[in-house]
Amino acid sequence: MENEVTIRIGGESGEGTISGGDILALASARWGYHVFTFRTFPAEILGGPCLFQVRISDRPVKSMGDYADVLICLNKEAYDRNIGDLRRGGVLVYDPGDFTPESDDFITYAVPFNELARKEVQLFQTKNMVMLGAIAGLFGPPLEALLQVVESRLSKSRKANPILMEKNRLALDVAYRYVREKIEKRDPYQLGPVEKADRVVLNGNQAVVAGALAAGCGFFAGYPITPASDIMEALAKELPQVGGAFLQAEDEMAALAAVLGASFGGVRAMTATSGPGFSLMTELIGLASMAELPAVIVDAQRAGPSTGMPTKMEQADLSFALYGGHGDTPRLIVAPANVADCYTLMGLAFNMADRYQMPVIFLTDQSLTARVESVDRSVFQPFTIEGRLEYGKAASNGANGANGASSNGKHEAAAALAASFARYAYTASGISPMTVPGPGAIPYSATGLEHDEHGHPDYEPEDHTAMMQKRFRKLETAAQELPQPEPYGDSNAEIGLIGWGSTEGAIQEAVDRARAKGYKVASLHLRILSPLPDRALRNFISSVKTVIVPECNYSGQLANLLGARYGLQPIRVNKFGGIPFTAGEILRAIEEVC
Amino acid sequence: MVQSTTPTLTLKDYKSEVKPTWCPGCGDFGVLNATLRSMAALKLPVDQTVVVSGIGCSSRFPHFIRTFGFHSVHGRALPVAQGLKMARPDLTVIAVGGDGDFFSIGVGHLVHAALRNIDITAIVMDNETYGLTKGQTSPTSPHGHKTKSSPYGLLASQFNPVATALSLNVSFVARGYSARPKELAALIEQATLHRGFSFVHVLSPCPTFYNTFDAWDAAVAPLPEEHDPSNRLKALGYALDSEKQYIGLFYREERPTMESVAREVVAPREFRIEEYIQRYA
Numbered sequence A: 001m002e003n004e005v006t007i008r009i010g011g012e013s014g015e016g017t018i019s020g021g022d023i024l025a026l027a028s029a030r031w032g033y034h035v036f037t038f039r040t041f042p043a044e045i046l047g048g049p050c051l052f053q054v055r056i057s058d059r060p061v062k063s064m065g066d067y068a069d070v071l072i073c074l075n076k077e078a079y080d081r082n083i084g085d086l087r088r089g090g091v092l093v094y095d096p097g098d099f100t101p102e103s104d105d106f107i108t109y110a111v112p113f114n115e116l117a118r119k120e121v122q123l124f125q126t127k128n129m130v131m132l133g134a135i136a137g138l139f140g141p142p143l144e145a146l147l148q149v150v151e152s153r154l155s156k157s158r159k160a161n162p163i164l165m166e167k168n169r170l171a172l173d174v175a176y177r178y179v180r181e182k183i184e185k186r187d188p189y190q191l192g193p194v195e196k197a198d199r200v201v202l203n204g205n206q207a208v209v210a211g212a213l214a215a216g217c218g219f220f221a222g223y224p225i226t227p228a229s230d231i232m233e234a235l236a237k238e239l240p241q242v243g244g245a246f247l248q249a250e251d252e253m254a255a256l257a258a259v260l261g262a263s264f265g266g267v268r269a270m271t272a273t274s275g276p277g278f279s280l281m282t283e284l285i286g287l288a289s290m291a292e293l294p295a296v297i298v299d300a301q302r303a304g305p306s307t308g309m310p311t312k313m314e315q316a317d318l319s320f321a322l323y324g325g326h327g328d329t330p331r332l333i334v335a336p337a338n339v340a341d342c343y344t345l346m347g348l349a350f351n352m353a354d355r356y357q358m359p360v361i362f363l364t365d366q367s368l369t370a371r372v373e374s375v376d377r378s379v380f381q382p383f384t385i386e387g388r389l390e391y392g393k394a395a396s397n398g399a400n401g402a403n404g405a406s407s408n409g410k411h412e413a414a415a416a417l418a419a420s421f422a423r424y425a426y427t428a429s430g431i432s433p434m435t436v437p438g439p440g441a442i443p444y445s446a447t448g449l450e451h452d453e454h455g456h457p458d459y460e461p462e463d464h465t466a467m468m469q470k471r472f473r474k475l476e477t478a479a480q481e482l483p484q485p486e487p488y489g490d491s492n493a494e495i496g497l498i499g500w501g502s503t504e505g506a507i508q509e510a511v512d513r514a515r516a517k518g519y520k521v522a523s524l525h526l527r528i529l530s531p532l533p534d535r536a537l538r539n540f541i542s543s544v545k546t547v548i549v550p551e552c553n554y555s556g557q558l559a560n561l562l563g564a565r566y567g568l569q570p571i572r573v574n575k576f577g578g579i580p581f582t583a584g585e586i587l588r589a590i591e592e593v594c
Numbered sequence B: 001m002v003q004s005t006t007p008t009l010t011l012k013d014y015k016s017e018v019k020p021t022w023c024p025g026c027g028d029f030g031v032l033n034a035t036l037r038s039m040a041a042l043k044l045p046v047d048q049t050v051v052v053s054g055i056g057c058s059s060r061f062p063h064f065i066r067t068f069g070f071h072s073v074h075g076r077a078l079p080v081a082q083g084l085k086m087a088r089p090d091l092t093v094i095a096v097g098g099d100g101d102f103f104s105i106g107v108g109h110l111v112h113a114a115l116r117n118i119d120i121t122a123i124v125m126d127n128e129t130y131g132l133t134k135g136q137t138s139p140t141s142p143h144g145h146k147t148k149s150s151p152y153g154l155l156a157s158q159f160n161p162v163a164t165a166l167s168l169n170v171s172f173v174a175r176g177y178s179a180r181p182k183e184l185a186a187l188i189e190q191a192t193l194h195r196g197f198s199f200v201h202v203l204s205p206c207p208t209f210y211n212t213f214d215a216w217d218a219a220v221a222p223l224p225e226e227h228d229p230s231n232r233l234k235a236l237g238y239a240l241d242s243e244k245q246y247i248g249l250f251y252r253e254e255r256p257t258m259e260s261v262a263r264e265v266v267a268p269r270e271f272r273i274e275e276y277i278q279r280y281a
């Protein structure tokens, strides 16, 4: 018996496919298992095919799995669309009232979902509960684990009523008994009891929100866009509760403009968007860089160009994040690799924005926004908040509320300070002490025009040259100060993979599997893409014979960057269908090199 | 608005060391003068006042004032100012710019500033042209106006800022004339004191590219004394007058401001991640 199973549910949106999957993942995680989910959404609100896949294991799970071990089909179309992803020898669970599968490459179990919901429970909406009951009876987790999640969900829902709860319970039970009595189990997948662990279960966007709040974010402005809207909606609810402020802007230019206004006021501020909105923000990113204002900009990448595929993933905004905008514009780029990163790197991103007085672009992607993982609770520690370098003050501690009220004691001392204040002073690090409006603060004007040390408009060639150098010097300082990534895998590797963003798990799993086959492989994953972790990259590149760069984009944007920077000509492995890599796909790329 | 405890009283105290870059005779001098005067009258603390602008001749404004300033990008003064005020309700926030800033590239923001009623003051220096880019037509240029960008005469019709603000139900609507800095200063003072979004439309000629001084000297007239600033319909009538350019307070209404209501919806408490993350256990 294997204590790991990947279950895919294929159905129609609106049938409870996704919510049923969520319950399955949560119940399994609470029961003590590691989970990792993948889902697709149809483009429309109602109707259209969708799928939910969850990998459940007693060991940590890094990727969504190459194939489904179990495929639950809620209708014939789900079968046609998904059967290609079912492992040979895997289990197909279907409704004999819908169709009869032709192939005998699989173990098949017939469960009349529709009939059980209609006739036994007498409430067709419970079809997804019937499905969950059947899953519990066939593979686990135990019925009680599911029931607990269903009960706690329903009790929080607006639809809460005792009759509905009773029907749900009945549906779970009817299906559970049905499969136990009628189906003779012929597959190896059975989730046994495991030790309980202290984990929380959440998706990437939820972790971003938790990270923003823990980082002391006190202002959010944004404009709705898939797949970033949940961040906005959550912060709309949470920020007022911690003394922060929220604004739904009229467009993304207004959103980032408002964020820069708040940031000028000394408040940690952020926005979240996706491709089209990110494009609109370009001019204001330049302003943030020029006026040296901290800001965190989450770009939940989706498949482009243009409106592209709003509900599909892609890692194709890297070049734009790096180079978008006119003029030479220093900016910082952070890319989370998993749900835990979505939390911890938000803390880092806010500290980086404040420390280097620069916009930080936080590149997540659609698959990570919706990916549910079980994460050790210990990941969610309070952050050490490193505030801005304020003139006449030690680095301040950020807080969710307004923190600009800096009172600067004596009058004469203040006057002397004021006389020597140069907001954009040339410093060795490039970082100049700033002030924030409030009692006693020394005023200055921020501007997008080139300026002298005092912020006054200035077009002299020497000054522009020196100011450009100062702004870019902050990137060099950051490169010195920020953490370098550690290679993963064989320390004598011949083949090295370099990745970024949400693909880390699939890459590392491929490395593990390749090593098990005897290949000498390692990987390096970049969480900070501007400035590049130069030392780690140079060491890694020179330590291996061949470099492979797997990316979910057409043009190989990281490969291009590494080529430009290090003269590297890596083997490019690009996937751009809107669906993340599986570990198997990357493993195949490794094997092709060997 | 914050009143200072250590009074800074004269216009000079608000002037920065940066000399205005405007052409001699530019209307914006009068607006700057009036603004500095209103600041002095209100004793606005320089450390707790922020003047936000877009891009244009008029948007150079913050550099000439000793308060905090934020010279942003073309058209975005209003969202910058609103974000600042939402995050820092304790500050006095003034957004300034030109007719291109407010009625062309950033006109969308005007609508939403009106709907939100965040307590900021907007001062728009309208010269019916794009001064900085050398005289092309703007939304407030008159129909038929000939410029380098309208060699056959402007084909579009003319935007009416005050009528638009009134129709958007902006909670404070006024018009001033840069050649009448005393009246203008009084209007800016009232606008700053008003709680909510205040809109001050200022006729501020550009003698270099479109000299409207004579035309406005002739057309400008104070609003009739009997005008009741709570009567929006009447105000709209004055705004739509095709001959006269009325100056004065058109309309005022006290209404809740978004930044204060937003802070009253719940009682804030300290954030603790240990507590917050429990919802995902």
Ligand SMILES: Cc1ncc(C[n+]2csc(CCOP(=O)(O)OP(=O)(O)O)c2C)c(N)n1
Pocket (backbone or CB within 6 Å): B055, B056, B057, B058, B059, B074, B097, B098, B099, B100, B101, B102, B125, B127, B129, B130, B131, B132, B133, B138
């Ligand atoms: C996005 C963008 N487009 C165009 C410009 C060029 N530009 C600068 S100021 C301006 C118009 C200025 O007119 P107005 O706002 O009326 O200000 P004025 O100079 O008349 O005071 C334009 C088009 C710019 N700076 N940014």
Ligand code: SF4
Pocket (backbone or CB within 6 Å): B021, B022, B023, B025, B026, B027, B028, B057, B058, B127, B131, B132, B205, B206, B207, B208, B209
């Ligand atoms: S070009 Fe016109 S608006 Fe600009 S400074 Fe000169 S007179 Fe003033």
Ligand SMILES: [Mg+2]
Pocket (backbone or CB within 6 Å): B056, B098, B099, B100, B125, B126, B127, B128, B129, B130, B131, B138
């Ligand atoms: Mg103009």
